[in-house]
Amino acid sequence: MKPCWIAAFLLVALVFDSSLLGSTVQAESRVCDSKCAVRCSKAGLKDRCLKYCGICCTACNECVPSGTYGNKDECPCYRDMKNSKGKPKCP
Secondary structure (H helix, E strand, O other): OOOHHHHHHHHHHHHHHHHHHHHHHHHHHHHHHHHHHHHHHOOOOOOHHHHHHHHHHHOOOOOOOOOOOHHHHOEEEEEEEEHOOOOOOOO
């Protein structure tokens, strides 16, 4: 009887843990979405700006420079990320 209870406990713990992980990822996404919305508010290609800003924000632990342009020294990770051609990846 004990192995059944242990298996049930492990299953409940796994479901609970995955639900917490999902909410954490969603919270990070919302933070990056709001920061990138400000960063890309004046961009000519807004969809592309939001896409790359979101990638950079997630990779750099939610660090996005303030303002709509420049200020990249506030986030060295964001500033130093390069695309395959060696050019800045983050808007």
